[in-house]
Amino acid sequence: MTQTHWIAVDWGTSQLRAWAIGAGGVVLDKADSADGMGGLKQADFEPALLRLVDPWLGDTPTPVVACGMVGAKQGWVEAPYRPVPCKPGEATPITPATQDSRIRLHILPGISQASPADVMRGEEMQTAGVIADNPAFDGILCLPGTHTKWIHISAEEIVSFRTAMTGELFALLSQRSVLRHSVGGDDFDRDAFDSAVGETLSRPERLAQSLFTIRAEGLLRDQSGAIGRARLSGLLIGAELAAAKPYWLGQQVLIGGAPALVALYARALETQGVQCLTRDSETLTLAGLRLAHAKLTEAET
């Protein structure tokens, strides 16, 4: 097997993902597991990592460069936040000792903002990836997900950022609230999505009452789950766009994430006349971790 030069790791709350990187930064292999930081005690981290990367390890220590919740206070080792403004690719990692001498672990810190108070862990590597790809990028990076990030990038720095809990709200409301009876199935009505985005984007105060209307339309008019689901998504994304307006209005916007979700945000922003660039989040994360690894190698030589 071709030799693994180093291992890239994105360790979130619910998932652990790793890539074996060979000469020239080529991805040789990848693996993931459900061993997210949220379910692990301190002593569980090293075994969870080794279960995943063991086949890639050789006789000499392999560097492991990890970002995400693994560096949180409840993670493997705390890597304190760096405050904005800062260059996301130039962090100094924490390098804790490991039981297994076949790995040399580097945990990257997250980034914080004092006012309005906000934090990120992991998304700064996607941001570094955007900058690595295009150092002249001046605009907004939107990373939709459980907690969507809106990140202002200028002069290779993160200038400011904001978080919206849109993905988590959608999951809670569609799976655990009374709306679960009215948003069933996997179908999705695009017209209903567009109209719901417009409602809360132009009148964000309506959100509080519009949500229950999804249930009432289901009861009174047998509104389909496909429409209910699209309306719930659209109302929440519209409300998020209303909050994030200072970020996207008149700006260059790049959206990174899972393709289906990226397409939804791009569609919503297009209705506002914003043409968005889009990227897959894995590509961005790897580009950022490659940059972090390169800086590390520079510093060590």
Add this chain to the structure above:
Amino acid sequence: MTQTHWIAVDWGTSQLRAWAIGAGGVVLDKADSADGMGGLKQADFEPALLRLVDPWLGDTPTPVVACGMVGAKQGWVEAPYRPVPCKPGEATPITPATQDSRIRLHILPGISQASPADVMRGEEMQTAGVIADNPAFDGILCLPGTHTKWIHISAEEIVSFRTAMTGELFALLSQRSVLRHSVGGDDFDRDAFDSAVGETLSRPERLAQSLFTIRAEGLLRDQSGAIGRARLSGLLIGAELAAAKPYWLGQQVLIGGAPALVALYARALETQGVQCLTRDSETLTLAGLRLAHAKLTEAET
């Protein structure tokens, strides 16, 4: 034991409550259980009711007058919605047969609104209670809870109403979202509540981003659970008040519900110059059910 003339029942999604009513409408006894409609199959309803009211039954059939989710499609027997505008105390109940001949069951219908689509089941009895108490009442009845209702009452009718899922959102966010780490304990900071209400009431678009700030303030500045909890409550109630503004602005407002929650809504509305009357919800429900029972007796004689 004094004879039970009839039994009043408020049967919600999560709770079943019953009152033994004697001569002159006096409450002789009361009982409740966790046998809410949400956890029952069709065949479970009659046994659940009998477990609670059996001690009150005599040789002749006792009328049982029930409101709430017991009349929903997934309830004991469906009592179809009555559309607004209508007089909440003048509904004709459904009278299904029962296995046990010691009860004569009457299930009251809920109320629906075509546009914007909305529904209620149970709250119409509290509304009937307000009207029974003061037939000249012209204004707004606010019933905060899992699903808060805003009800416009005029000329003894429900003219229109709206529902906000504020209580359910608070429960989901405080117990199941990432915010659960930042809103712990039972303490509540009133100043933080007031300031949060003001934020989303004046700038409702901020809600989407303000929620995660509670988590970030916990991480970065060790903000207490008492402040986090009060801010979450205030942000959600402020957003609800922004949505409900056409209901309360310049209106007479009566708030009915559990005393602690009623006090929060009254406090929030007072900051907007709205002086509210307040009532306990049990008093209102019983006043409404007494009226429904009286109409039933009239109709039968």
